[in-house]
Amino acid sequence: MSFLLTPLQYEFMQRGMIAAVLVGIVCAIVGTFVVLRGMAFFGDALAHTILPGIALGYLVSGGAREPLFWWALGTAIVASLGIGAISKNSQIKEDTAIGIIFAGMFALGIALISTVRSYAVDLSHFLFGDVLSVSAQSLWLILLFGGIVLFTIFAFYKEFATLSFDPILAATLRLPVDLLNNLLLVLIAVTVAVSLQTVGVALMVAMLVTPAATAYLLTNRLSKMMLLAAIFASLSGVIGLYLSYYLSIASGAAIVLTATVFFMVAFGWRRYL
């Protein structure tokens, strides 16, 4: 029992735990659509594309962490709609266009951060997350914006489900298809901003797809897939943070590795049992 309780006597562990669970749930629910619509690459690209925005915010605010959420949010929304427009209208293939932009923006972000002397440490926080440094204020932002994302998905559940399963049906039912597609891109963008401190840009895609993919293996209902994904993501957050505490490994990596183990167990269970 003390094994479980000891880490929780630290306030930063309590906050980290709450942040990891909240972020996990939001990522898992949004990730359900990312998985079903084959948008994993988009999610990965989007996460990387916001780095220059964070870097700029970092330089402007002189190293303070709190304003970074807003920079991340703004960049993510602009980038998601931009990538969405490019993949629709581009002459070159969609994944190539996304690849070019995402690598270029990522490089720009690294270049900007490298102008600061302590850049290695700061860069690694942006890349891999630092959930144990989440402040009370950040936690409220995660709760607020994560709540907005979940509420929006709940409100448009049948529209998103219909559109994801059969876009032509959605069009013949005269659902606002373009609006819903852009809304989903914005929801993914907000999710990325909300998750930044927990897993960082480099590991973000794992939070979006791994718990949802695990759930996909285990159920045939969309609503159950969302529920299971949220459970796997929350467990990954909690278990990951204990692992991080006791084995002294980076928290973001520990969370993602835990989620990956869940996926492999589910995969093996489906495959061989």
Added chain:
Amino acid sequence: MYPHTHHQTNQPILDVSHLAVHYNGHVALEDITFHLHEGERVAVVGPNGAGKSTLIKAIAGVLQPSSGDVNIYGSHPDKHVCIGYIPQRSQVDWNFPVTVADVVMMGRSAKLGPFNWPRKKDWEFVNHALETVEISNLASRQISQLSGGQQQRMFIARAIAQESELMLMDEPLTGLDAPSQDGILNLLDRLKAEKVTVMVATHDLDQAASHFDRIMLLNHRIVAFGVPQEVLKTEKLLEAYGGRLRSTENGNVVAVDDCCDDEHV
């Protein structure tokens, strides 16, 4: 509510005039003019790449015509929710985590409107639709567990739950075994009683002749459109299919090219 358009009942359920669709300079359809009567069943036949799928999508309002007009009860299709589009089975993600009842309920999305969840009345529509196509027992199955015929019935049920008055079906019989094909054709006969107008793209000239009121022979333009015995004449078929016809022992004419992969444009 999502946009709905009122029907002018003095106008035909479907009126197409001088419709043309071009893709990248390539002509898919040109000068298509015809109209349908309420409750009739029309088969659209023609060789691969004749534009059957394109015609169906243009009528459904999911593809913009290059020129010409499509009118459903007097107005453009893009505000009508009475058009049931039944996709080719190959274009569906059968591993999507939904049950048969979930898919049929999707047909209610427009009538439900934003922010509303299915009510008792909507479940009654879904149950009635499943009964009509005789798959009530499969309501809670995941869709990958259905046979080809059951998959097609599910989509027809979805169109019924949508309260569609014009059902557009793209190759509903392709890849089904003979009993399943008969089942679907009998089902279409029953829909006639419910005043549903049905337009079906098909490859089978015999089925087109035996189960449909009128046949449209299509090859980028309308080669012939009328009752089966009028349309299925050798010279008209030759005009539509070119050399890709052969005669069977009993004197029927059969199109040689039988399937459809190049038609997904």
